Amino acid sequence: MxxxxxxxxxxxxxxxxxxxxxxxxxxxxxxxxxxxxxxxxxxxxxxxxxxxxxxxGVTEWILTELHEEVRLARGRQPEPTAGIIDSQSIKGSDTVPRDSRGYDAGKKINGRKRLIVTDTLGLLVTVWVLAASWQDRDGAKGALLATCAATPIRHVFADTGFAGRLVDWARDLLRTTVEIVREPADQRGFVVHPRRWVGERTLAWITAHRRLARDYETYPAHPRP
Structure with missing residues (x-):
């Protein structure tokens, strides 16, 4: 209650x-x-x-109830069985300590990385926070473990940053299929990729809130004044 x-x-x-x-x-x-x-x-x-x-646990309870209502309104089952995984590196402020931050050479960002798993509607299922220096395919293990422990999701769509050992690891250990959605070989310019765009849209929703567009927290799971 x-x-x-x-x-x-x-x-x-x-x-x-x-x-x-x-x-x-x-x-x-x-x-x-x-x-x-x-x-x-x-x-x-x-x-x-x-x-x-x-x-x-009130915040989690509210999110769970709202997710079920939205899914039922869209003609879906209350709990998802498929999802999308994606990542985003964000800059850390001076309140983020050295031992929990890192440098993402690809994005040229010093801070933390959030890995998210959403359902196919883009509703958040899991958020996993690591130093930005973590490779997507390595950091995704924690996010997928948390997702499998809490939901029936066993099919996850991902971009090529998650290809390689992670696919075999998820299949063998979690009985989860990680389907890599690759860019077409003849792609020129911006193209919306099937499934992948859902996770990217959710990340855009998150960064529309300024408190989440930059990391100010000393501890990833412990917001402070």
């Missing part, structure tokens, strides 16, 4: 608790917790509730 609005604090704005509005404001604008507008509750209150929601 979700916490009541009273637990999250008053007053409510537009029928939604002010704390929830404040959390969404931080994610969308990219401002530090301490710089929250005075229109919201004190930042210490907002951050404490945000941490409590995550620790209690």
């Amino acid at each position: 979700l916490p009541s609005p009273q637990w999250m604090g008053r007053p409510e704005k537009h029928g939604r608790p002010a704390v929830i509005d404040a959390i969404l404001y931080v994610v969308r604008t990219g401002c530090p917790w301490r710089y929250l507008s005075v229109d919201f509750p004190p930042w210490q209150t907002v951050y404490a509730h945000f941490t409590r929601l995550n620790n209690r």
Whole structure:
């Protein structure tokens, strides 16, 4: 059961608790917790509730329920059996320590890499965060393991960055098919590739939120003020 609005604090704005509005404001604008507008509750209150929601698994519960509703509305089964994996390197700020960041020579980015697995509608299933220096095919093992442990997904579409040993590893260990969607040999210019575009669109959705367009967190799984 979700916490009541009273637990999250008053007053409510537009029928939604002010704390929830404040959390969404931080994610969308990219401002530090301490710089929250005075229109919201004190930042210490907002951050404490945000941490409590995550620790209690409320955020994951909300996402799961919303995903099922969207899939059913689109005529799909509640749980996906196929997905798309993709990666994105993002710059790390000075608050990201050296031991959890790296340099992506291909993208020329110093920071962290997020590997995502989505369903075929583009809804997030798994997010796996590593130093940007990790190769896609190596970092994808953790993302695929987490996906297989939590969902019935056993067929994953990927780009050529995931080709090679990963395909055999996923087949033999996870009983999962990693299908590489390759570019046509005669391709010239930009072309939308089947399946792959879904994961790329999700990454674009993520970076539309300024808090997620750059990495500010000292610990990948522990947002801080």
